[in-house]
Amino acid sequence: MTEQDYLNQALASMHSGQWFGFSSKDQSYATLIVHDSSITKPTEAEVNAKIQELKDAEQAAIDKKASGKQKLKDLGLDDAEIKALIG
Numbered sequence: 398m399t400e401q402d403y404l405n406q407a408l409a410s411m412h413s414g415q416w417f418g419f420s421s422k423d424q425s426y427a428t429l430i431v432h433d434s435s436i437t438k439p440t441e442a443e444v445n446a447k448i449q450e451l452k453d454a455e456q457a458a459i460d461k462k463a464s465g466k467q468k469l470k471d472l473g474l475d476d477a478e479i480k481a482l483i484g
Contacts, residue, residue: 398455403448403451404426404444404448405424407444407447407448407450407451408444410451411439411443411447412433415432416431416432416436417429417431417432418430418432426441426444462483465483469482
């Protein structure tokens with residue numbers, strides 16, 4: 398995922414609906430605008446924390462998958478059997 402993808406996903410997870418946009422093609426915190434007057438623009442620190450949370454969750458999923466595959470190998474399954482089970 399690109400940094401812009403993380404930014405969009407982080408913002409989308411903060412509130413429902415299309416509450417935000419960007420004032421230019423450069424999608425960054427600096428160009429973030431809020432379309433919904435009932436929503437306060439999150440701070441850059443809040444957005445960065447949410448982005449890090451998403452990255453950490455993604456890495457945790459990758460790590461768990463690798464750990465699970467290793468545990469199956471430790472039980473004696475070969476790569477073909479593991480792929481048949483989990484892809």
